[in-house]
Amino acid sequence: DQQVKQNSPSLSVQEGRISILNCDYTNSMFDYFLWYKKYPAEGPTFLISISSIKDKNEDGRFTVFLNKSAKHLSLHIVPSQPGDSAVYFCAASNSNTGNQFYFGTGTSLTVIP
């Protein structure tokens, strides 16, 4: 019963173009969402988050969009750079029930120079 899904295991994008990574969730009680980036042989590192009271959060080249009615969020990276090549995990939480996070299976992004 995977509550957070990333249906694209991999994505390739040309350098300078936009990367769009998608994430779907099933639990309508989730109210806080995060994206993590993971390089090989390292732990995930926090990238950007969004609360359910917002539909967009931007941090430099990274923007997260939340569509609550569709239970969908996306991470946009523009312009994409080769150093962005990594696995991106989406995570969700219900902030009222403690610090339990549910992760997707990740999308491996390759930015081609």
Added chain:
Amino acid sequence: DTAVSQTPKYLVTQMGNDKSIKCEQNLGHDTMYWYKQDSKKFLKIMFSYNNKELIINETVPNRFSPKSPDKAHLNLHINSLELGDSAVYFCASSLGLTQYFGPGTRLTVL
């Protein structure tokens, strides 16, 4: 000045053995976690401790026993290792709703 550290990074052992993975965080966070990432890359929470007290205990075999001697440490002890325990185990700590992960421990059970 590593924030969340785990030892060992790699662990290869035989079925039936008992092993421990150590985790330490120097961020001053109150909450620590253990996650398991299986071969399907699914990152699933196992345990969460807040100020040395267990607050999340997912459906994990009781062969897995976390120990938190103080709020900076959360160790994971595994008894009678099985083939299915092979995975990457990540420790994490959090302040609020943002988690900080260790580099992972790749456990291989032969």
